Amino acid sequence: METVPPEEAVERAKAALDRDTLLSTETVPTHESCGRVTAGPIFARYSSPTFHAAAMDGIAVKAESTFAAREDAPVALNHGDEFLFVNTGNPLPEGMNAVIMIENVVQKDEVTALIDAPAFPWQHVRRIGEDIVATELLLPQNRELTPCDIGALISAGIYEIEVRERVRTVFLPTGDEVLNFLDKPEPRAGQVIESNSQVFKGYADSWGIDAAWSKPVPDDEDTLREAVLKALEDGRHMVVVGAGSSAGSKDYSKKVFESIGTVLVHGISVMPGKPTLLGVTDERSGFPGRLLVGAPGYPVSAVVCHEKILAPIVHWLMGKALPERSHADVILARKTPSRPGMREAIRLAAGRIGDQIIAAPLARGAGMITTMTRAQAVTYISEDVEGAEQGQKVHAELLVGEAELDRVLVHVGSHDNTLDLLANELMGLPVPLRLVSSHAGSMGGLTALKAGSALFAGAHLFDPDSGDFNFPFIGRYLKGVDVAVFNLAIRHQGLIVAKGNPLGITGVDDLKRDDVTFINRQRGAGTRILLDHHLKTAGIDAREVNGYENEEFTHMAVAVNVLTGAASCGLGIFAAAKALDLDFVPLARERYDLVIPARHQDDPRITTLLDVIRSDDIKAKIKNQGGYETDLTGREMEPGMGLNG
């Protein structure tokens, strides 16, 4: 079966399901029906108000008896037959048809009121049925009830209401390698902690459906079939089988679906999201006409399945409008190739810069749920094209409110743990700022500034000829861009080695050893440039370094390689070694600076950022990480300063 576009997948499900048979109706107390959908038209039982009511504190009168009143010829009214005192909300006394505000009444004596202006009929009176007339149509069928609807219904004496049933569903995670998070497991190699059920649950709750989940079901066809049949028996309208992290030989969902129903869709033409499966049960299941879903195992694929397939189907089932996300045109900060024939979901770190929204594509792996937690937007690159260019304007779904984009600091550049520290600090401000980082290396940061696609860039580029940092590179690659440079910290770079340094590594000369494997940083990273400088000084050819071609994008990733034995050592910062309890062989001190274009220096986000890095509090926290010095932190740098400030 071929993959189909998500819209087609949704249409197939709609065509195969009879929602009026599938979902019944139920009567619920009106005050518990917010978010539910009316099963039929609702007519008012009582009017609101049920009586002519005074809308002001004052006196009730017959308007006609005041028509002659003038400022110089007031009309006197007698208490009882000609006027009566009323408060707001009181019923209008019989025969009266207007209210005069108490401040416009002169009380001549105990029983006489003087009026110096005519009252018009029904003035300051809320008339019967002003809001609701008994018997009128209050709400039509298929209305998703809002808080105000509940108010109107109760006001009209509707205390119970017939609504459509909620969709009942269950998520069945599968996989022998998948651990139940309720057991608080410590995963070993080959094991993953099950979490897709909870992502689904979060979506399902936001849709207002009744969603349960089970512990992981082992990779066994019969066991899975039993679990699905049990869910149908329990009255679930939709059963979602979540694939494990594995695929292929262990994926029994399709076989199970085919044994109790018809598979409608086997794969959608969206990446991530492709291995989405849809089916409908038949008589063999005992409960025909229910929806079967195979959700992909990779978390981002599952999210695409929930958002693009399940959300539209579920809302249609319930007769609700699909909530719309805000959309905006954003400028892509990087060229983004994509596969023709497949629509591709690109997660974006996005923020407003000037009058544009700049969006840096995040990593694309379907297994990377953190790209969803980091993203402010998602764009879909059409199946008709081979990608999008840097600087191209693309239409994106916003994951945060549009105003939030003014509070995002888009950083592109070198990675440093201090940025995470900063990110947390900025979220603690009275008006929180969100620092989003695209790890592109120091050179990548400068390139982004040149393209106008970052608010600032972190760089630690050492120039051996001058002994200076960053300025020589700025001069070369940022010609014509006026920037200021502020130091974030001086940091220690060194070789991260296993605890106890079992191989006795003492410097770059050891990288030539046969028993030493190195893990490198990506091209353009300041740390790689530093390594190359040290290799050159020591007269070592890169080809002599075992593992030189293996790249990671962050210090922490380098440290993880050492921790797991995938490499014997890598060049990185002390903080990364310390975090994973590894040893550290110091090699150099370097300046990590923030490069800020002059045109952004008055941006309130930048002035806030600079205020924060100048505070004693943050300096103490930076130092506390170990391997950092803060003598220059927050100070503006000038060319030629080197490490001396």
Added chain:
Amino acid sequence: METVPPEEAVERAKAALDRDTLLSTETVPTHESCGRVTAGPIFARYSSPTFHAAAMDGIAVKAESTFAAREDAPVALNHGDEFLFVNTGNPLPEGMNAVIMIENVVQKDEVTALIDAPAFPWQHVRRIGEDIVATELLLPQNRELTPCDIGALISAGIYEIEVRERVRTVFLPTGDEVLNFLDKPEPRAGQVIESNSQVFKGYADSWGIDAAWSKPVPDDEDTLREAVLKALEDGRHMVVVGAGSSAGSKDYSKKVFESIGTVLVHGISVMPGKPTLLGVTDERSGFPGRLLVGAPGYPVSAVVCHEKILAPIVHWLMGKALPERSHADVILARKTPSRPGMREAIRLAAGRIGDQIIAAPLARGAGMITTMTRAQAVTYISEDVEGAEQGQKVHAELLVGEAELDRVLVHVGSHDNTLDLLANELMGLPVPLRLVSSHAGSMGGLTALKAGSALFAGAHLFDPDSGDFNFPFIGRYLKGVDVAVFNLAIRHQGLIVAKGNPLGITGVDDLKRDDVTFINRQRGAGTRILLDHHLKTAGIDAREVNGYENEEFTHMAVAVNVLTGAASCGLGIFAAAKALDLDFVPLARERYDLVIPARHQDDPRITTLLDVIRSDDIKAKIKNQGGYETDLTGREMEPGMGLNG
């Protein structure tokens, strides 16, 4: 104390509250923390994946051993030391660093695999920490947790999480005249059914706070004080006292607040919403530093208080961003005066017409909750101006998704019960359409068409000279606008009189009687024009008709006046008399038509509308109302047809 703008009211509350003292933190299971806000930074406990994992089904190899492979010179690998079979998700066997997809492997014999292309290192491998690196910052403080965040947290082994407490609040409705809806009351004159607590509850639930409510508290200062103190004792951070429908002498909230705290705001400069009260408790309450709120009694005032005052304060307390509504520029369909010095909330029936969103202002009474259920948008007219003009572009908050506006049929014109019937029918379509009606009378409808501010107009204008309907008026008032006219129904107009017709009313001649009071329709209504025609024919001057100057806007409102004895009779349709079990003295048959501009005739909403009114099903339902004939229903009318089609 003067009224203050809502922004100022919010700032005063923020300044008076210490949120870090008021709200504590708590530890909750991660899978129950969606929507909560992190109390501090969260660092990953485990990496994800925790191992190098195969990303495809195939064989694991050392990349180096495949570098020589060519299509014409395949490399043979031995099972065991040179390759091993792996499925997606399996840990990469020790020493291997790449996966070759099974479809690219030729199995020569049981232990030998042939490879005809080199594998590059780490191909088809998800490396350790690809998604999450242990110890790294996963989420910063003050993060509102999304479903994807929950997935990331569990993947990283975070099974419990410290979050900010939820705001706890209670709504205390007040008023002797207010009935507890849980008792399913039948209100008498002077009584209203309490519903504001449930509107508040609906808002509070959408904010994710813990909201309780009580039965109505009687109008007694000490009783109210006790209720407030009890709520504080119960740990409520915010106590909302809902005023009854009455105000003035019975409003004890302020006195109570002053006795246990400080009043910060007494009135906001927004209508509806003005009588909003804010205070903060002091030592006398036993629980200093809590928020006291006096919510207005009129439902729309209360809604403005919730949206403009409480929502920002509550979100600030919880460290959440205030959810943003979509905004759009809309064209006002009518001149809308407003009071300088007060911001005015105008509820709008809005829909897209062509490339504009046209918005007809709904009734403005603060007591009319149905204006909130009918509106698709709200605009705020600034305190600096005296109103907005017809055709003026104003900025509006959308209460529905923007795409919903394409599914709204904006009707301006004469009211007929059949429109409610149609509205319900249109909501039953596979893609529901929402019919919103601005009751402006037949002439008002034609005027709206002329101004381009309605998709269609309902009209039943009788021209005595020609004996024809609508066309003579279209010729006069819609010059240059090309329209088509379709009949909705022929309907019976007559005098609606009390059950049993106690005054023996038989025709318009009776309207001259002293003991008969009439209730009229508004100027421009076809029914009023019909009345004037009958009065003229009978030689009766309008001044002879007792009550001629009293106007209502709908047939149902006229009928309610008769039902309650506010008038002896009024001219209206049979359906209105029947709905309220009143008697009906037939006077005339008339054609109620839908006037549709030619430029909208291909609009899918209009073609759907015409399809619906041509169905036998709807004709039966129209007839079933009584007082309608459907011989012409759905047929296009021509000038001169009169009642004969």
